[in-house]
Amino acid sequence: xxxxxxxxxxxxxxxxxxxxxxxxxxxxxxxxxxxxxxxxxxxxxxxxxxxxxxxxxxxxxxxxxxxxxxxxxxxxxxxxxxxxxxxxxxxxxxxxxxxxxxxxxxxxxxxxxxxxxxxxxxxxxxxxxxxxxxxxx
Amino acid sequence: xxxxxxxxxxxxxxxxxxxxxxxxxxxxxxxxxxxxxxxxxxxxxxxxxxxxxxxxxxxxxxxxxxxxxxxxxxxxxxxxxxxxxxxxxxxxxxxxxxxxxxxxxxxxxxxxxxxxxxxxxxxxxxxxxxxxxxxxxxxxxxxxxxxxxxxxxxxxxxxxxxxxxxxxxxxxxxxxxxxxxxxxxxxxxxxxxxxxxxxxxxxxxxxxxxxxxxxxxxxxxxxxxxxxxxxxxxxxxxxxxxxxxxxxxxxxxxxxxxxxxxxxxxxxxxxxxxxxxxxxxxxxxxxxxxxx
Numbered sequence: 001x002x003x004x005x006x007x008x009x010x011x012x013x014x015x016x017x018x019x020x021x022x023x024x025x026x027x028x029x030x031x032x033x034x035x036x037x038x039x040x041x042x043x044x045x046x047x048x049x050x051x052x053x054x055x056x057x058x059x060x061x062x063x064x065x066x067x068x069x070x071x072x073x074x075x076x077x078x079x080x081x082x083x084x085x086x087x088x089x090x091x092x093x094x095x096x097x098x099x100x101x102x103x104x105x106x107x108x109x110x111x112x113x114x115x116x117x118x119x120x121x122x123x124x125x126x127x128x129x130x131x132x133x134x135x136x137x
Numbered sequence: 138x139x140x141x142x143x144x145x146x147x148x149x150x151x152x153x154x155x156x157x158x159x160x161x162x163x164x165x166x167x168x169x170x171x172x173x174x175x176x177x178x179x180x181x182x183x184x185x186x187x188x189x190x191x192x193x194x195x196x197x198x199x200x201x202x203x204x205x206x207x208x209x210x211x212x213x214x215x216x217x218x219x220x221x222x223x224x225x226x227x228x229x230x231x232x233x234x235x236x237x238x239x240x241x242x243x244x245x246x247x248x249x250x251x252x253x254x255x256x257x258x259x260x261x262x263x264x265x266x267x268x269x270x271x272x273x274x275x276x277x278x279x280x281x282x283x284x285x286x287x288x289x290x291x292x293x294x295x296x297x298x299x300x301x302x303x304x305x306x307x308x309x310x311x312x313x314x315x316x317x318x319x320x321x322x323x324x325x326x327x328x329x330x331x332x333x334x335x336x337x338x339x340x341x342x343x344x345x346x347x348x349x350x351x352x353x354x355x356x357x358x359x360x361x362x363x364x365x366x367x368x369x370x371x372x373x374x375x376x377x378x379x380x381x382x383x384x385x386x387x388x389x390x391x392x393x394x395x396x397x398x399x400x401x402x403x404x405x406x407x408x409x410x411x412x413x414x415x416x417x418x419x420x421x422x423x424x425x426x427x428x429x
Contacts, residue, residue, distance in 0.1 A: 056399055063328050122405045
């Protein structure tokens, strides 16, 4: 899988420090990529964590995070003195859902609706196979 | 985490290393690049009483090209040296292609060719590549040197034909035959992770343009690195068209004995082998220069 492009249009009210703001968004998207594809705590029936190391609990590395294009819409907040809003989390909030939709679109399998993350290759294989088996001939 | 207490030896020659190994055999482990052994010790999955560090044995490193074009590579040759070697690129393109898939550059700067082979991790790239190359391993022990063909070397999970008092000293790789093509493909969650499955292929065409010999080394799909023997022999005699590649892929998927883990079920590994063998065979065939 390759992430071909990633565009963020972001509204945190009045932009005060553009460089720090872009950094916040980059970090948020990187976390979002982790949520979307990798991060998953596996616990067995006795409550024992099965992937308690970074060899098995996967986080995205630099090669997994795409270049990110950013634009801002400034809608000043009415209730804060500078018209600012928070900017820390927006980068990671939509990421899982939008990658689920992008993967659905890329696979183009009728009846395949991705309603969960992370989208691990193994899980996608199962879901895709399930959708194909249920598809009417 | 820190490893349990161990005794450390740093011999300066192969003879000295072998003497230590002869004395301590079952209790001792040879420390090559340490990229698998040291983490295993730190996690306390391995607790050798004695470490014999052969990093100071210079005679175990180096790449030589023989008159017939074949390579002899010292067991302690660092993986990044193999990766950037023009001799390796010329004589064994498959090995050259596979090197960047091994872990990360930092690990290849320390990890050695022989260390990875002797460790015999079924998920590692080098054992499967050695099988596809028809390599031969040189081992030394108390009764002298012997050569072990790659397909008689890997027995099971981390198990090899090496006796406890023997050490791997060098690897011989035949020069790639004319009218041959190779490919290495693998699939991992992230680049540098252990692959969920992988395939190394060598194909050689005869003068009539059909496949004269084929070898397919598979990783991460069995207890040990393995050759897909049925898939390879099914390719022999064919023109290696897409349908032949598909047939070989189907056979390979039936030959493996995968287990499931956190990242891939046995079923999914079988599916991956089907896809990867097809791709690798097609790529290897496309890479053959038709000089005929």
